[in-house]
Amino acid sequence: MITFEAVSKSYPGGGRAALTEVSLAVAPGEVFGVIGASGAGKSTLIRLINGLEKPSGGRVVVDGDDVAALGVEGLRALRRRVGMIFQHFNLLSSKTVAGNVAFPLRLAGVAEAEVKARTAELLARVGLTDFATKYPAQLSGGQKQRVGIARALATEPKVLLCDEATSALDPETTEQILELVSNLNRELGLTIVLITHEMDVVRRVCDRVAVLDGGRVVETGTVEAVFLHPASATARRFVLEADGAPSEAAMVDGRVVRLTFRGEATYRPILGAVARETGVDYSILGGRIHRLRETPYGQLTLSLAGGDVEAAIARFRADGVRVDLVTEAGR
Template sequence: MIRLEGVEKSFDGGHAALAGVDLDIAAGEIFGIIGRSGAGKSTLVRLLNGLERPSAGRVLVDGIDVATLRAEPLRALRRRIGMIFQNFGLLSSRTAAGNVALPLRIAGASSADIAAKVPALLDRVGLADHGGRYPAQLSGGQKQRVGIARALATGPDMLLCDEATSALDPETTRSILALIADLNRDLGLTILLITHEMDVVRQVCDRVAVLHTGRIVESGHVADLFLDPQAPETHALLAEAGEDTDAADPGFAGTILRFTLEGGATWEPVLTRIARETGVDFAILGGRIGRFKTARYGQFTLGLTGGDTEAAIAALRRHGRVAA
């Protein structure tokens, strides 16, 4: 659905916002782009909808080179791409219904079509009774739901979410992410989610790429990046989010390793069984149990002492992932 081939983007003064980005996003998946401020995330979004043009390389959306489009073909492409923003982008002088209707009016939809579509869109995002309210009368989460309904108005097949939850509290963030996941599942939308929050990626994305100073330093399935990160920048982002379990007491007198369980194995008494079988004592030096979308995982930094350590490590490998 989306492909970037050697994409570079430089601005006046020679500043390179993107430097040689290659990326493939499949139709129907939720793909996360994560990185700190200044990494180039928003620039990447603006290339996808043609608000910026690459200095080098190609940006392809459903096989179409975005940089070659002008006028009506570009407007037609943008109608296929819904945008959701951090600051909601609602017009304060229009009601929720009026904001949702705006892209339909711009696209030339008839009054009858607008009258039929707007209530259905508001109902789709859980705001059936809020159409007559103005943005000032809505909470942050409700404003973002209006923004999502507006993004859906022209019937897009992809959504670009640029820090869509950054202005929301944790509980509201979870509800908005659940709505995004529902839209992906029910409508088959391809969703690109730009964020600096690791927890957002963990909750909703299928795959993720880590962007650092204009380059993708690591990409893959969410579970792989969280449970076995390779790039230093990925480790740093995980540590800042409290997701990295690598830290251990350097004074521990024994073997230290990282052990990961996934799916149903997370709830099994694996360590107890292996301790009985091998005589090894396990000390849990760090760790967490969490969830990727619908899949559970547990990751622990373990200290092993006594007994048959080699047999214990072999048994751990049979049940999950082991890393030194």
């Protein structure tokens, strides 16, 4: 659905390029996350998809169209197929909720009867039927974002772009908006590109993720692969938990290992069983249980000492637990 082919983007007098040789492919119906720190190039990347920016080099192809090669009419047609929601909502303060949702339909010249029917349908989908006559100033942040989502869906797009769409929201509202985005992906088959600096957002809704650093893609893969076993320094900085930091590992005796559990194995009482079978003593240095979309996972950093440590590690692995070595005994 979306392809970046060695895309670079520079601005006159801007010094370092915003993007350098970025190559990515987003499949139809996929929720694709792009994560990076401020200044990594995330917003530039998303603006290339709907033609708000043009690449300095390479090509961006969306639904078969080379975006930079489109004329005015071609861009208008593309933007009807690519909806966008924003961090700060970008609602028209002088229009009601219904007026904001209807605005792109009226711009597209849709008949008024159809505009009203479509607006009502969209407000029902995002749970705002009773707010149709209110104005943005009367809404909470979460309600404003729901209006933004309904407006983005007005022209029945194939692609939905989310630019830091939950950054201005509290945790409970963020969870509600992410659930809504997930439902839209499942029910409408939307391809979603989600830009964020929050790793929990990617964990919650994305299928795959690209990690940006300094305008370059430093890692891509499934959310599971990148978040549980990050290969790049940037990804590790974002997603490795505080369990098993070198300062903690240096303070204990024994071999320090990181265990990763997935699915139902996350909840099995395996530590006690392994300790009894192998005579190993363990100390828990850190860890957490979380979810990757609907799949539970757990990560624990342990110090293993005494007994048969090799047998304990083999037993963990035989039970489907991934074991990564953090330090050897005495190091």
